[in-house]
Every structure is written in C-alpha cells, then in structure tokens.
Amino acid sequence: MAITPPVTALTPSAAFERLLTIMNDLRENCPWDKKQTMESLRHLTIEETYELSDAILGGDMQEIKKELGDVMLHLVFYSRIASETKDFDVADVLNSICDKLINRHPHIYSDTEVNDEQDVKRNWEQIKLKEGNKSVLGGVPASLPALVKASRIQEKARGVGFDWDNKQQVWDKVEEELQEFKDEFDKADETQIDREKAESEFGDLMFSLINYARFININPEDALEKTNRKFIKRFQYLEAKAKEHGKDLHEMSLTEMDVFWNEAKKV
Structure with a gap:
C-alpha cells in the first residue's frame, strides 16, 4: 500500500520536518535505503560535496540549491542511522553544533570584545585548545587534498599569531624557494638529479605560493x-x-x- 507523501512545506522548520518524515519512510520501506550504512554512504557524500563545489564554481544558483539538498539528505541519513543504535539523533546533531557556535562566539554571546575577523579566528583556535584539542593543527583532516590541507594549516597557524608580517616577506620566501628548487632541478648539464630532494624543494615552493595566495586573498584551490x-x-x-x-x-x-x-x- 502506497504511503501518502508529506505536502510541500511553507516554513523552514516545516520543510525540515518534511525531510525527516520522508527519510523515515524510506529507511523503513525502501530496500535500498534500508541497506545503507555510514560506511556505504561515505563515498557518496564525498561525491555530493564535490558536486556542490562544482555548482558553486559554476555560479549556477539552481544547481547549488539542488546539491545543497543532496548534502542535507546525507546529513539526515547519517543521523537516522545513528538513532537506530541510540548513539544520537538529528536533534543531538543540531544541538551540538548550536552549542559549539555559542561557545566559540563569546563576542556575540558573552562580553568578549574583538576588533576584526582576525581576533575572531584567534579566539576560535584558543577556545578549541581549551576544549581539549592537543594541537592547533589537530583539526586539519589527514585525508584532505594536499593543496587544501596546506591552506588550512597556514590559516590555523595564523590564528595563533604564527605568520609573516606582510606579503613582501612572503614573496621573498617564494623567490628563495624557487631558487632552491632551480638549484636542485634546473641543471644545465646532464648530472643525475636527486629526485627526492628536488621533490622536497618543489613542495616547499608550492607551500610558499599557497601562503602568498592567502596574503592576497586568493583561494589557491x-x-x-x-x-x-x-x-x-x-x-x-x-x-x-x-x-x-x-x-x-x-x-x-x-x-x-x-x-x-x-x-x-x-x-
């Protein structure tokens, strides 16, 4: 017997309830949805995230809306699976992020004063350490693509004051790393190149270029x-x-x- 689908909602809260109802219907009645686990959904979630990224770069608002819906479905799906084992449910997920945002924005929800976004970032990293993070860099996922990871590492280091004073210093570092790479790789003769060392110098050069991009507000990715x-x-x-x-x-x-x-x- 067919299930009557919930009608289109007119408010954000009602629309979210509609999605939860549909998720419950699918999980309980659809053979494919019933079989899914967090592990089986993981690669699909990664794919959906990249599709959202493509839509954003393409500037297609309708496509962005569609892809956001796909990502939101996955978040609800994970929460539903966890609720079945009584680990957590969607309300726990939402309250958790709300609590984190309140705690990490004391300049909004308390009497902490900030002057600019850099103060906000510094406070954010300091609060994370107080919450139990052993390192400022501990929150950077190991599986991030190297280019994105380099950007995140640099941003987090900057958040605690470990940074250059101005972009000229960063560009000087780029030129220094470029020269070191050329010394290792740009050989005029046929001397055997030390590939491992050249690779290391090339990595240093890329890291410096990514750092410079950050200073001039370019997202290298x-x-x-x-x-x-x-x-x-x-x-x-x-x-x-x-x-x-x-x-x-x-x-x-x-x-x-x-x-x-x-x-x-x-x-």
Whole structure:
C-alpha cells in the first residue's frame, strides 16, 4: 500500500520536518535505503560535496540549491542511522553544533570584545585548545587534498599569531624557494638529479605560493580549479577545430596546434 507523501512545506522548520518524515519512510520501506550504512554512504557524500563545489564554481544558483539538498539528505541519513543504535539523533546533531557556535562566539554571546575577523579566528583556535584539542593543527583532516590541507594549516597557524608580517616577506620566501628548487632541478648539464630532494624543494615552493595566495586573498584551490576548467575548454576547442579541418592531433606539430590554441583564448 502506497504511503501518502508529506505536502510541500511553507516554513523552514516545516520543510525540515518534511525531510525527516520522508527519510523515515524510506529507511523503513525502501530496500535500498534500508541497506545503507555510514560506511556505504561515505563515498557518496564525498561525491555530493564535490558536486556542490562544482555548482558553486559554476555560479549556477539552481544547481547549488539542488546539491545543497543532496548534502542535507546525507546529513539526515547519517543521523537516522545513528538513532537506530541510540548513539544520537538529528536533534543531538543540531544541538551540538548550536552549542559549539555559542561557545566559540563569546563576542556575540558573552562580553568578549574583538576588533576584526582576525581576533575572531584567534579566539576560535584558543577556545578549541581549551576544549581539549592537543594541537592547533589537530583539526586539519589527514585525508584532505594536499593543496587544501596546506591552506588550512597556514590559516590555523595564523590564528595563533604564527605568520609573516606582510606579503613582501612572503614573496621573498617564494623567490628563495624557487631558487632552491632551480638549484636542485634546473641543471644545465646532464648530472643525475636527486629526485627526492628536488621533490622536497618543489613542495616547499608550492607551500610558499599557497601562503602568498592567502596574503592576497586568493583561494589557491579555486584558482587552480578555474585554470583547470579554462585549459579543458581551450583544449576541447583545439580538438574540435582539428577535427573540423580533418586533422589528427597526434600528427599535428605544436606550431599548428598553437594556431587553434590562440583562437581558443579569444572565444
């Protein structure tokens, strides 16, 4: 016998209740939903998060709305699974984040005074240490992609005052690391390169560039992803033009390819 679906809600609280009702219906009656565990949902959640990220970079508000719904469904799903083992439920999850936000914003909910966002960040990290974190960097997930992780590490170190004074100092460090990398890798002769050491110097160079990006308010992950998309668009234009002219990329010279590549820059 079919279940009558809950009607469209007109308020945020009613809409959330509607989602919870649907989640309960699915968990109790749908063969696929009944089988899911936190472990089986994990990779799907990661995928949904990346899809949300793509929508944000694309600036498509309707797509962002859709992807936010997918992510919210997963959060509700995890809470429902945990409620079945009586570990926690969605109310516990919501109260937990509310309590954390209240505790970490004493300039809003208490008498602490701040002058700017940097004061807020410093207070945030200090409060986390008081809550039991053994290190300021302890909250950086080990599985984060390296580029994102480098940004988070630097932001957290800055939160406790471990930072350069100005961007010129950071750029000087970039140039220093670039020279050290060139010394290890940019060899004019055929001397065997120490790959491990060159890799280490390249890592230092990237870390410094990410640090400089932070100083000039550029998100390095977003910047690199936009460059990736730009390259893909131009390369696909190159492929299409080559096909249009009856040519095979494998048989074209770099000079011939550059003609279409330069055209792609103007599209």
